[in-house]
Amino acid sequence: MGVSLQANSVYTLTVGVGNRNTGFTPTDGSQASTFGxxxxxxxxxxxxxxxxxxxxxxxxxxxxxxxxxxxxxxxxALEAGDLFVxxxxxxxGRAHYDNIRLEVVPEPTSLTLIGI
Numbered sequence: 001m002g003v004s005l006q007a008n009s010v011y012t013l014t015v016g017v018g019n020r021n022t023g024f025t026p027t028d029g030s031q032a033s034t035f036g037x038x039x040x041x042x043x044x045x046x047x048x049x050x051x052x053x054x055x056x057x058x059x060x061x062x063x064x065x066x067x068x069x070x071x072x073x074x075x076x077a078l079e080a081g082d083l084f085v086x087x088x089x090x091x092x093g094r095a096h097y098d099n100i101r102l103e104v105v106p107e108p109t110s111l112t113l114i115g116i
Contacts, residue, residue: 005039005083008107011051011072013037013085018065018096019057033057033095034088037072040081043088048079054090065098 017033036043036052043049051072060066085102089095 003083005074005078006104006106007074007076007078009074010105011037011074011083012069012103012105013051013072014067014069014099014101014103015087016065016098016100017055017057017060017068018098019060019062020094020096021062032090033097034086034090035068035097036070036086038084038086039079040084042084043086045084047081047084047086050079050083052086057096065096067099 013035015035017035032054033056034052034054037050038047039050041047051070053068053070055068085100087095087097087100
């Protein structure tokens, strides 16, 4: 289940992408950990892609994670449907994720109205 998108807001998705070991995370550049934001469903459900990033976890070193982020900014015209976070592998090994965070910063006008 997703959450509603907010107009004129900045969404920052940050995920820890990991390299478990060479048995699960190839070091030949074929490992792709892909994460993104979708509206109306996730990547496998026909949702509308809003923003996406792909990271090769192989060079991270065994048993290590690193944070990667993507940013999506809404306008007055919102995509239909709820917001979904998608995490998947698009490479030859497995994708490993940890510490998934989604930060939403509303437009300054909304913050001013909340303060009043």
